[in-house]
Amino acid sequence: MQIEVGSLIALAVTFSAALLVSWTLLVPFFSNEADDELDARDGDLNTTVQLSELQRRKDNAIAALEELEHELASGKIAEEEYTLSKAELTREAAQYIKRLEDAQRRTSDTEEASGEGPASEEAREYESNSH
Numbered sequence: 001m002q003i004e005v006g007s008l009i010a011l012a013v014t015f016s017a018a019l020l021v022s023w024t025l026l027v028p029f030f031s032n033e034a035d036d037e038l039d040a041r042d043g044d045l046n047t048t049v050q051l052s053e054l055q056r057r058k059d060n061a062i063a064a065l066e067e068l069e070h071e072l073a074s075g076k077i078a079e080e081e082y083t084l085s086k087a088e089l090t091r092e093a094a095q096y097i098k099r100l101e102d103a104q105r106r107t108s109d110t111e112e113a114s115g116e117g118p119a120s121e122e123a124r125e126y127e128s129n130s131h
Contacts, residue, residue: 018076025064051107054100061093090129 068089072082 018071022071022077025060025067051100051103054096054103058093058096058100061089061096065089065093 065086068077068082068085071077072079077085
């Protein structure tokens with residue numbers, strides 16, 4: 001069976017585009033520098049900027065999960081890769097949901113420090129759906 005050069009080029013371009021999109025979505029989740037900066041400020045997470053950053057990261061994690069679902073449905077990634085990536089992205093999303101909840105609780109001082117609240121229910125939902 002012969003494969004045409006044009007088909008190989010099209011396949012290479014498609015693969016490269018998928019790799020670029022995946023890289024763009026996933027690289028922030030594996031960057032420890034950004035997390036270290038947020039961790040250093042954890043004691044003072046009551047500013048709007050810091051809450052916005054946690055919200056942005058949570059939204060990015062959820063968007064990456066949705067993109068991963070789309071890539072699986074369109075056949076761009078294998079089931080194995082999907083399963084591994086979903087587990088990692090789910091863990092990341094749950095982590096940011098929990099950190100956002102903690103920061104909001106410290107900011108509002110209306111909930112007890114027990115960790116119970118709407119956001120922790122959301123975090124538990126993401127964690128339970130990953131198994």
